[in-house]
Amino acid sequence: MSREIAILNGTVFDPTNRIFGERMDIFVKDGKIVGSASSKAQRIDASGKVVMPGGVDIHSHIAGSKVNSGRLLRPEDHRKDVEVKTPTTHSGVGYSIPSTYTTGYRYAKMGYTTVFEPATPPLKTRHTHEELDSTPIIDKGCFPLFGNNWFVMEYLRDGKVEECATYVAWMLKALKGYAIKIVDPGGVEVWGWGKFLRHLDEKVTHFNVTPREIIRGLCKVNRLLNLPHPIHVHTNNLGNPGNYTTTIETMDTVRDMANGSKPIVHITHVQFTGFSGSSWLNLGSGAPEIAEYVNKHGHVSVDLGQIIFGDTTTMTADGPFQYFLHMLTDNKWVNMDVEVETGSGIVPFQYKRSNYVNAIQWGIGLELALLIKDPWRVFMTTDHPNGGPFTYYPRVIAWLMSRKARERTLSKINRTARRRLTLPSIDREYTLEEIATITRAAPARSLGLKNKGHFGLGADADIAVYDINPSDMDVLRRKPAKLRRAFGQACYTIKNGAVVVRDGKILKSPFGRTFYVESQTKPEIESNLLRSIETRFRDYYTVGIENYQINESYLRYPAKVRCEAEI
Amino acid sequence: MGLEESTFRDVVCTVCGCCCDHLEVTVKEDTVVKVKNACAMSTSKLLNYMNERIMKPMIRRRGRLSGCSYRDAVDAAAKILLKSRSPLLYGWSLTSCEAVEVGVELAEEVGGFIDNTTSTCHGPTILGVHEIGESSSTLGEVRHRADLIIYWGCNPIHAHPLHMSRYTLLSKGRFRKSRSERTLIVVDVRRTDTAKMADMFIQVEPNKDYELISALRAAVRGDEIEQDEVGGVPTDLIEEVAEMLISCDFGALFFGLGLTMSPGKSENVDAALSLVRDLNSKTKFVIIPMRGHFNVNGANNVMTWMTGYPYAIDFTRGFPYYNPGETSAVDLLARGECDSALIVASDPVSNFPYKATCNLTSIPLITIDPHITPTVLCSDVVFPSALVGIETSGTVYRMDGVPLVARKLVEPPRNIRSDIEILRDILRRYRNLKRLGR
Amino acid sequence: MPKIQVTLLTGRSLGQGRAKEQGKLSELYLESVACCEVQHEDLQNIGLEYGNNIRVTSNHGSVVVKVVAPTQPLPRGVVFMPYSIWATQILGSDTEGTGMPTYKCIPCTVEPAIDEKIMSIEELTKKFPRKRSRS
Incomplete structure (x- = not known):
């Protein structure tokens, strides 16, 4: 049975195809965008409404062992936000770490249809897939962590980049992962001994390799494998005053590898590494400097990690940072180091408007979004749930689109912070097409998802219809609450050609696909690799290599993205 | 799995929370004949798992358990749950994550309580x-x-x-x-x-x-x-x-x-x-x-990602509510709050304190288990099930949260189904009966 | 009759773990778990020998099991029973708001019960109240 939908008379924003607010019809057949539809198609009247491709979240912690540890840590987080079972939905809980069903529903209600879990410990990636498979509606994928991996560090120490690439290709395939994630390179290994690593050129204890070498090496690996997404980097020194220089240094360390205009490094939740100053007292925003670098250098993209004032749960693979946050706040703390690979930490946190540091952080995120000129290289995230729950995206959109919305919040934040931020002097207001860029078109392109984030013929029919009349934009900018409501509750969300949300209510909840990458290396290279790591694998891990790998059949709806390796 | 002798390597053990994954198990004619690298408990399980098996579904008639068709057992189980206002679904640590997932869905559907053996260990x-x-x-x-x-x-x-x-x-x-x-x-x-x-x-x-x-x-x-x-x-x-x-x-x-x-x-x-x-x-x-059962950690994890809470979950209000000490199995039973129970891969009649057990045996009781246990002997509906990690495969979580797949090594005895299948069938039958308003 | 005050621990033992896997109706299982480990001097105080039956009584119930030598040394006044339906006969159901009954450190008395019988699993399960007759 063919399912056809005609979305008529909407104002369409499809930046990829250079459609910037045109009145036009969008047709869907069998889950794809098509050029026309028959008279039997379900008709959706979108006049006076905005039509965009479904949202794509490039960085949101929604699944896996640390997310679940966060849930387990915080019953108090769930009690204040429950979802009752309905005929079309399962029950569940929020707030900052929603249960899996609730996560899928809430994304869909906002018109989001694709979400990537950005940090999976390889050894526990099976767990990540189990949760992703339990998250309805959205398409998804996950990024395995490589920045503290013993094999990677040993290969790069020995200058064996091609072997490292072969290993990474095998890992992505074995784990059904999508991209190379690097968190605090070297720093988490050193944290295995309870120690800290501070500089890009400091040697990792026992491994005789530096963070800079790890980043550069994995950047080369990424290119050798032709992976669809650039290396996804959470830099060293996260959360330390003055760390914006580490961010710029990290971006600059791979500059010479730039390849035309395509970004080769993605710096994630850059707000958290955008601090200037030398202490908590003179902390300032490093956003202008970072933005300037990004504006001048095409090899970099960033996402925001915008903070939202209020309660949330911080969780990263950056074990040492989370310990530091625990000491700072005295809040409860979970640490989970994972053999051979990585670590993680979890600390509940409250961002307060009256707190000087938090207010500066809030400003940094928005300054970055507003000072970086090219919306194709800055993506909207809250680093959910680190900056705040993803359910607050409409608020971030309102801040970006409406100066008035920013002024209202600015008037309530710490006064010293307000004085020191550049934000009050920035006039820029995002347009709807820029919002469509930073929330779907650009992240989809950065992920190399050719059928996402746009309405070209044959694209996936993932569509959001919002109750926004573009001719009323001036009014809406003055009434940001309306903007927030509109982006918070899609009139329609269509996923894979099926209407899943209507007026903010879930109609049905099919399960989406899981994207993973297979970079084809020469067959003999892979078998050589497996032979060469066999003994080491047994020495390093407490599980056998057979039990480590995840079969494709383990995933509910696997979607393989192939690329050709240069090795 | 035929007449030839074959050896499985890197087998995941399904006894304790160590989930050792280096076992070598030799199988001949769908029987385990040799076990290497395993501890005494594990060897004992792998060589004796056929002892005291339940071979067919049973229903209690006139005070005695007697064999019945699978269909009748599913029907009886669904009807018990349908009549019940606050059923308790308990066990879950000696089965796979996939089965627990169905269990949580069933608990939500019937609006009952779901608890795993965590409440009486960690x-x-x-x-x-x-x-x-x-x-x-x-x-x-x-x-x-x-x-x-x-x-x-x-x-x-x-x-x-x-x-x-x-x-x-x-x-x-x-x-x-x-x-x-x-x-x-x-x-x-x-x-x-x-x-x-x-x-x-x-x-x-x-x-x-x-x-x-x-x-x-x-x-x-x-x-x-x-x-x-x-x-x-x-x-x-x-x-x-x-x-x-x-x-x-x-x-x-x-x-x-x-x-x-x-x-x-x-x-x-x-x-x-x-x-x-x-x-x-x-x-x-x-x-x-030191988690005890091989998948108690998995049961915690599945319940947590589906409901936000690791055990002792109350669905009677239509959303997950959690308060161990109130919504945990022993407390529910001691207070006499449940009017039926479904036990999966656990033996609470042996393990719960006397008073709680008295309550459990006096309400309609459905048990899914491979073996005859005291709980089975007290049940009204009994489903024999396949052993995870021997006769059926499934995901398990080691005590430190490392997930592993415990593989199928031999065919289960004829007509013996996995926990997942049984739970799905009960859920399906329950939904049908409910729709028909019976 | 001599009677001593003791602290009861219940717990896992390798024998119980192994026997459990052989089947709970097996002779081996009964041998391995329907017992209570009592330290030698404590045993002498009530004038018994290993292999005799004893009655263990708590605030919540009483059960007859065989007395055996500790497989792992016990301090005086502490006795050990493997997890089993025999041990749970004398456990209380109050969890003090934690969900967890008290399985360890339970005040009990131990006394000779040489002529009393150890109940079988079948007998113990029959002891539990049965529901009103159903279809």
């Missing part, structure tokens, strides 16, 4: 984690780095026989090559076989763990302890131990039911979690609970 540990958090790691970190290992209120030689050789004291790690590079401290009320391996054994008086841990925390902080002894342990010794804890490079504290089952319960665990947290300002220290 429930207090989870309550402690809610308060303090935990500084932890996978077992491989301990193998590679730990120079100090503590077993407190647990007895791995008996309960987790390969724990020491695969993960801790006797394992070979990258930075610790042999036994001589590690120190073992055992704290227990009796000199267990584990204690005999220790470099230092500390005999604590029964029910004095909290006091002893608190004294250790004080000593680690550098506070003076005024008493001569705490919990039967001389203060000098406490101070000596504190010094050992501080001066190691990487310490690992494993604890067991000695802390969770003694009076104080979550308070004891709270103290242990706090001690390890405190130690991280001096050195590196991790704490890992």
